[in-house]
Amino acid sequence: MGRAASEPPGREITPEGLFVRRREFLKTGARGAATAAVTGASLVWLSGKAPPPDVPETQPALAEPVALGAPAFTVDEPQTPFQAVASYNNYYEFGLDKGDPVRTASTLRPRPWTISVEGDVLKPRTIDIDTLLQWFPLEERVYRMRCVEAWSMVIPWLGFPLSALVDRLEPTGNAKFIEFTTLNDPEQMPGLRIPVLEWPYVEGLRLDEARNPLAFMAAGLYGKMLPNQNGAPLRLVAPWKYGFKGAKSIVKIRFTSTQPRNTWNVAAPNEYGFYANVNPAVDHPRWSQAAERRIGELTRRPTLPFNGYANEVASLYAGMDLRRSF
Amino acid sequence: MATPAARPLGAQPGATRPARSTPPDAWLKPGIFVGSLVPLAYLVWRAATNRLGANPIAEIENELGLAGLILLVASLACSPARRAFGWTWAPRVRRELGLLAFFYASLHVAVYIFIDQALNVSAMTADVLKRPFITVGFAAMVLLIPLALTSTKQSIRRMGFKRWQRLHYLAYVAAILVVIHFFWRVKIDVSQPLIYAYVLASLFVIRAGVWLLQKRRPARPVAGAG
Structure with a gap:
């Protein structure tokens, strides 16, 4: 310088x-x-990733809160905020990133909606979603949700027990399993254009699992209708299993005598089984399942056998080697 | 390739101006340094304002790791870029990019150790020993340490260029391990790690091509660097 x-030389001239x-x-x-x-x-x-959008809580209410009694099952742990539940979703039909569905699922049209009932049932038929929702009184269930990716939430679902639906649909004596199929419409689900999984998404349960009082069909959460990205208008919730068992936006229910295929098992059979029971003792081949991060918490907490529902469901698997039937 | 960028105007009058008041491309290294800290600043801003989504720890780990991988691949692309496109400036920023990659990798590992696992030594040991994806990531981090420590000119002098160069080929090994780490980490969609695998592979192809050419014509002058 x-x-x-x-x-x-002067102020004027540089x-x-x-x-x-x-x-x-x-x-x-x-x-x-x-x-x-x-x-x-x-x-x-x-x-980098852009911040997630704020999810407006504009979903219509599904039931008067006063009409709901005390939940048959609840969890004495803080509930995961609606914002997180509605913006952190594994729903590959709407994109591979967990931040995608909240941005893209507005193309899903959850009404009008029908569900076809097929397979080993007395009366195969197609049911309108609003008819189906009137069959059962809606109830609230506060469940832990444990993702196979080792994170978890606590979610107040609104819906009805799957066992009630199974009874109403009258499976025949041949039926040993129940299969759920997710909508497969690329117009409504942009992620279906990516062949990362075999579409449509299918999941299944053994019929005795489906009849367990914990197995639940959710049409809402936090007292409101399900946001599209959470699987509107109807989804399965099996809280003792990893989250991917919970088929979303169900269009078909089929009763079968043989074990149905399930999408993640087809995609990676050595990593995802049919049962997918939450089990801290059986690791995913690539990561530990011994602990999980509860959304909203910094450090990990130990994962509980059957996600804390061992009393309710462990007897379903008596005598089974859960290491092999993972 | 000359670098007309650094001395356009100033070169003409030159009367009061010393011949080399500005080193060539004086803006290059500070520019890359500042730019490379932007992902970190963006992370810090989102963390401070609660904009990282429902699982901020996972998001921080992912973004730090990815930024580290990108910078590592960029540092490896420097000499191939000079060979292929004649970008003589590229090798001059190689060390800087490598050190920035090391910086992001260290932050990535620090978040894993101090926050994600909260210093749970047994869980981390089990991870490193039992989870191949963590094993390879750990190995890559270990490989990067001697490279960062010997990144100075003095180290080149002390070790001799040949030995130093041989040591620093480990950066390629580290990059391969990081890409494997990435492949084994994703649940099913490998499109992202695949991109970095392709980039790395094309760098190897360029290197192999150069090596073959040099073998055929051994007396190739190395002047291009100037």
Whole structure:
């Protein structure tokens, strides 16, 4: 900086040398800023994620809260905020990132909606969702939800027991399993264009599992209708199993005598089984299932056998090797 | 390739101006340095304002790791970029990119150790020993440490260029391990790790091509760097 600045010839005239150097300085600065901008923007574009949108709680109410009695099953743990439940979703039909469904699921049309009932039943038929919802009194169930990816939530579902639906649909004596199929409409579900899983998404339960009092069909959460990204208009909730068992946006229920295929088992049979019971003693081949991160908490907590529902469901698996039937 | 960028205007009059008041591309390294800290600043801003989504720890780990991988691949792309496109500036930022990659990798591991696992040594030991995806990530981190420690000019002098260069080929090994780490971590969609695998593979192809050419014409001048 020395020379030119030390002896300014006058206030009005900038000396040529300083003029040139300042231009060079500004140019260097501008190029540096441009380099920083390009580098920063590319890195953020490649590695960063935009903040999730706020989910407006505009879902219509499904039932008067006063009409709901005390839940048959609840959890003495803080409930996961609606915002997190409705913006952190594994729903590949709406994109592979857990932040995608909240942005893309608005294309799903949960009304009008029908569910076809097929297979080993007395009367195969197609049922309108609103008819079906009137068959049973809606009740609330506060369940833990444990994802196979080692995170978990506590969610107040609204719906009816699956056992009631099974009874109403009258499976024949041949029926040993129940299979749920998710909607397969690329117009409503942009993620279906990516063949990352075999579409449509199918899941299943043994019929005695389906009849267990814990097995639940949810049409709502937090007292409101299910947001699309949570599986509107009707989804399965089996809280002692990993979350992927919970088929969403169900369009078909089929009773079968043989064990149905289930999508994640087809995709990676050594990693995901048919049973998928939450089991801290049986790790995923690539990561531990011994602990989980409860959404909203920083550190991990131990995972409980059957996700804390061993008293209710352990007897279903008496005599089975849960290491092999994972 | 000359770099007209650094001295356009100033070169003409030159009267009061010393010949080399500004080193060539003085803006390059600070620009890359500042730009490379943007992902970190963006993370810190979202963490401070609760905008990282429902699972912020996982998000932080993912983004730090990915930024580290991108910078590592970028550092490895420097000499192939000079060979392939004549970008003489690229090798000059290689060390900087490598150190920034190490910085992000260290943060990634620090979040895993101090927050994700909350210093649970037995869980982390089990992870490293039993989970191949963590094993390879751990190995990559270990490999990067000597490279960061010997990144100075003095180290090159002390070790001799040949030995130093041989040691620093480990950066390629580390990058391969990180890509494997990425592949084994994703649940099913491998499209992202695949991109980095392709980029790494094409860097190897360029290197192999250069090596073959040099073998055929051994007396190839190395002047291009100037």
